[in-house]
Amino acid sequence: MDLSILAINLVNGLLWGIILGFAAVGLTLLWGVMKVVNLAQGEVILLGSYVAIILFTQYGLSPLVGGLAALLVGLVAGFLIYWALLHKLVGKVERITLKIEMSTLLAMFALSIALLNFYYYAFGSEPRGFGLWSIGVPYVRVLDTTIRTNILLADALALISVAIVYLFLDRTILGKSIRAVMQDAQAASLVGINPVKIKLLTTVIGIGLTVFSGFMVLLFEASVTPEIAHKYAPLSFVVVVLGGLGSVVGSLVAGIIIGLIYGFSKVVVSLFNPRISDPVALSTAFIVLILILLFRPEGIFGRKR
């Protein structure tokens, strides 16, 4: 076996894994802080992709502007989602029971039905993207292969964003309040943290980041269809469970692990039967999910309860 094939696949897996990890950061915050499992994860990601696409194709704006717009639209979307769907279910309650958890799950699920079909209605099922646009040269040579510069841009943006989110949660008062609520909502409200404010803030940040990640997903994939929601949503769940609920760094690392596992198993399966390497490699991600859920449900970075 040619070792460079393995190396190329692992590099590709790494580059993809970073995107995957960042795409799951919003999900892990929502789930960790307020036990909201965003079943509309894939559709929310796509919101960012489509915002950038519209601004590019309809108004001729640079995709970089589109990326910024995606972040802003995401923050607004988070605000709307909180007041329209979540506040009634989780806003005033102190302890989020299993029943409430299932209600928010179903509410986000309703959002996913509406959004997904809105995309089909508005954009159809054909792939859309930035065409040939790229920042600087379109390709760079790495090892024996070429990598699109857009992918490197997406990864750089994702890493910077993760760093900013991490610093925000670790260093600022607001960020610390969010972490306090994540650890113990009741205790947090005793020391004067307004839980509704924190829940709103978490939703705005969580959804905002997820929508923003849609821009990176688009840069990485070159083009998107509504169908791609069904690829990224389940993988995001795998990443969150693997990284531990609420852990931003865990999410990034878990994303990279999944990316590397994908790259590795693809190469291994190719040795036996190249035609089936992609589906089998994808299924390994979900086998990892089920194993983690069963044997270490707090994730690899989560603390034991």
Added chain:
Amino acid sequence: MEEILVVDGVTKRFGGLVANNKVSFSMRRGEILGLIGPNGAGKTTLFNVITGVYRPDEGRVIFKGEDITGKPPHVITRKGIAKTHQIVKPFNDMTVLENAMVGALFGKRAHQITIGQAKEIARRSLELVGLADKADEFAVKLTLRQKKMLELARALSAEPELLLLDEVLAGLNPKEIEEALEIIKKVKVERDLSIIMIEHVMHAVMNIADRIVVLHFGWKIAEGTPEEVANNPEVITAYLGDPRYALRFVKRKGGGE
């Protein structure tokens, strides 16, 4: 003098915390045993070990001569041990009667009775605790006192021989406590029960229990009649750590009931 329950050297750890440390005691059929101790003494943990919710790290639990250590809760319930929860856990969207029916259907005579028979058993339990007129209400609508009594009725419907009451009096006012105590005395006689009760309402447990076991930081520090325990220096020191209880003990020793 038949021993209905023997707890033999039970140790239960949670990480570094030792919730029960080599706890041993036994109780005779027909006894009411009080289990007291300051908060965090390991009383509820011990109940959970007896009912099979937790498996002890060391030691055995023997019920009617049979080793039941580590058996799953539903099996232990069927052998004749029932428990009420410290924090009431009614099935909110079921009626009061249906709540009690669950106890009957999966209790001592599980899989041997029909729904109709379970209804009858449940009704009798509800009458016993004074909830008969609430049978068709949804459990979520009950007051705290009623929810506590529902816990009791649900446990009684299982037709147990040993009943574990976890702070069934907590949160009730003095009048309600008196009523509840009367009900407990009544069901004990009528159902030929043995009872272990965890209780913080000291005068009540001192009044009703035949014997008392005192836990402190997971250790059993005293065992005996209410009189013996109340005069045990170690017990008084343990409770002095908690001024609330110290005060109650002093009151009792000074002026009695």
Added chain:
Amino acid sequence: MAAGHDNEMGTKGSTLEHYLKSPTLLILVFVVLGILVARIMGMSTLDTIMTVMYFMGIALSLNIIMGFAGYVSFGHAVFLGLGGYAYVLMVYFIKPLADLQNTGYGLGAFLVAVLAGLFAAAVAASVGAAVLRLRGAFFAIATIGLDFTALYLFKAVVPELNPEQFFGAQIILPADRIVEKDLVFNAMFLTLVILLAVNYYIRKSPFGVGLTAIKEDEDAAEVLGVPTTMYKIVAFTLAGFFTGMVGALFSLNGGGVDETLFNLGHSIDMIVMIVIGGLGTVLGPVIGSLIYFELYDLLLVHYPGVNLIILGVIVAIVVLFFPEGLIGLLRKYRVRGVRLRDVLE
């Protein structure tokens, strides 16, 4: 008053009066007869009736684990896919089964579908022991993971079984391996009647009471003596079995199978029907599936293109404002002193 006494005891109560007071069974019989009459009188096309039965079938299947025990299986389409593929592969490769499916007015197809259902049930039982240790969202996510694992594995394996004939994971049954739609109807009808009976029996049995207790508070249920682990596995296995059967007959009706049978969209259908109709009852999924079918149709006719967007909004409204669904809503009211709850159970 013997009849009154019987009702009080709730043991036998096999009098007409009893059934009139508690008409769930009557309503179910009406629904079943309605399907038969519509079929015999030719009031709808066969395809429409099959679709209605398919919807009702998957809703009633998932109801066993989601409605009664409160475990929302988001990846339940996996059993639809397993049943569908099991059936199609069996009749494709095994000649005796292909012959069997055309015998006995549909009874043959029913029997082969039972085999396919057993395959789905075997998977449900073996993974159920593991995933049912998880609660709430974790369980939901685990079943989604299961669905995708199966999807990608079938995508990988199926084309290898007969590379010349199978295009991707799609299998189209040759003419000598399909069954006339009249007979498929009979098999599906029989399956649906059994499903209704099983749902009704569970609702009325100690098993059903135990599942409801699990839904309300699993820890309390266990301490009260409900064998929670065993009950959950049995419920999940039954749900997998019947979903597999429906998937099998649905595929047979369509003359083949492809990987879209694993789509989350099918799980969505099942969950939405149960949520609209109301959890924890037999009538809930029945009514829910009829409403869903009509709604689906109406929205498609009047608002083509945006129909599913509106559907999403409707689901959100139901979840936020009528979380107990239609039957749950009605259950709260009394009509002339009679609690609808007692009547609709």
